[in-house]
Amino acid sequence: MRDERSSPSRVRIAVIGSSRVGKSALIVRYLTRRYIGEYHSNTDLLYRQTVPINGTPIELEVIDVSGSNLDKFPTEQIQWADACLLVYSVTDRTSFEYATEVLNILKKPQNSSPAHNPATSGMPLALLGNKTDLDHLRQVPTKDGQSVSAAHGASFSEASVADNTGDLYRCMDKLLAEVRTPQRSRKFSVTKMLGSLIGGQNNNNQTTRGSVVACPRVPTPTRPALAAAAP
Ligand SMILES: Nc1nc2c(ncn2[C@@H]2O[C@H](COP(=O)(O)OP(=O)(O)OP(=O)(O)O)[C@@H](O)[C@H]2O)c(=O)[nH]1
Numbered sequence: 061m062r063d064e065r066s067s068p069s070r071v072r073i074a075v076i077g078s079s080r081v082g083k084s085a086l087i088v089r090y091l092t093r094r095y096i097g098e099y100h101s102n103t104d105l106l107y108r109q110t111v112p113i114n115g116t117p118i119e120l121e122v123i124d125v126s127g128s129n130l131d132k133f134p135t136e137q138i139q140w141a142d143a144c145l146l147v148y149s150v151t152d153r154t155s156f157e158y159a160t161e162v163l164n165i166l167k168k169p170q171n172s173s174p175a176h177n178p179a180t181s182g183m184p185l186a187l188l189g190n191k192t193d194l195d196h197l198r199q200v201p202t203k204d205g206q207s208v209s210a211a212h213g214a215s216f217s218e219a220s221v222a223d224n225t226g227d228l229y230r231c232m233d234k235l236l237a238e239v240r241t242p243q244r245s246r247k248f249s250v251t252k253m254l255g256s257l258i259g260g261q262n263n264n265n266q267t268t269r270g271s272v273v274a275c276p277r278v279p280t281p282t283r284p285a286l287a288a289a290a291p
Pocket residue numbers: 077078079080081082083084085086096097098099100101102125126127128190191192193194219220221222223
């Protein structure tokens with residue numbers, strides 16, 4: 061039975077995956093129900109929106125971890141988050157291997173990885189295979205995603221952000237609902253990290269539409285304004 065008193069008023073999700081798997085498209089789809097086909101960003105983005113979870117308004121913060129810097133493991137972003145969504149493309153085996161690698165690191169015994177610490181232990185995890193509309197190009201069978209997620213205690217979904225299949229909403233809603241425990245202690249200043257994410261004085265590219273805020277760490281002129289996706 062749910063304990064409403066333990067519900068956090070704010071939930072932070074890190075969305076992690078290789079480049080071009082559809083992380084940005086997925087986040088914007090979830091937050092706005094709209095699909096923007098082309099994004100160009102080589103930096104992390106932060107989105108904020110108030111969403112109702114089981115009838116309770118939750119302040120949702122989502123970090124879209126850029127897939128351009130895969131050589132640098134996203135330790136800070138994972139430590140900042142309450143839950144992680146690992147995204148791969150079913151048409152890209154390498155992206156599945158990267159998501160598996162991240163799950164492996166997160167589940168390694170404590171102290172064997174800088175990302176694994178008391179702040180990430182027990183963190184809700186979800187694995188999502190995107191682009192199921194491109195089934196003719198599929199390189200990752202559904203059963204592979206199922207077995208890897210089961211082995212790591214992560215929930216598993218496949219979805220097409222382009223086709224707006226319902227699984228992506230169920231996946232995100234489930235992850236949010238799983239974040240039931242009070243905010244964990246953190247190893248570093250969240251305020252400082254958010255300051256670096258949104259770029260301090262360089263925050264003049266911030267785009268707001270309703271309660272969705274996209275905050276580029278550095279100006280990214282090639283990224284279309286989020287407002288373009290809204291009615
Ligand atoms: N066919 C198809 N294309 C998709 C889907 N989701 C996203 N895309 C496309 O995949 C490409 C990459 O999407 P992005 O959202 O920019 O991917 P990303 O993971 O944020 O990429 P990085 O910013 O490089 O990390 C874009 O051309 C999207 O239109 C999907 O469900 N089906």
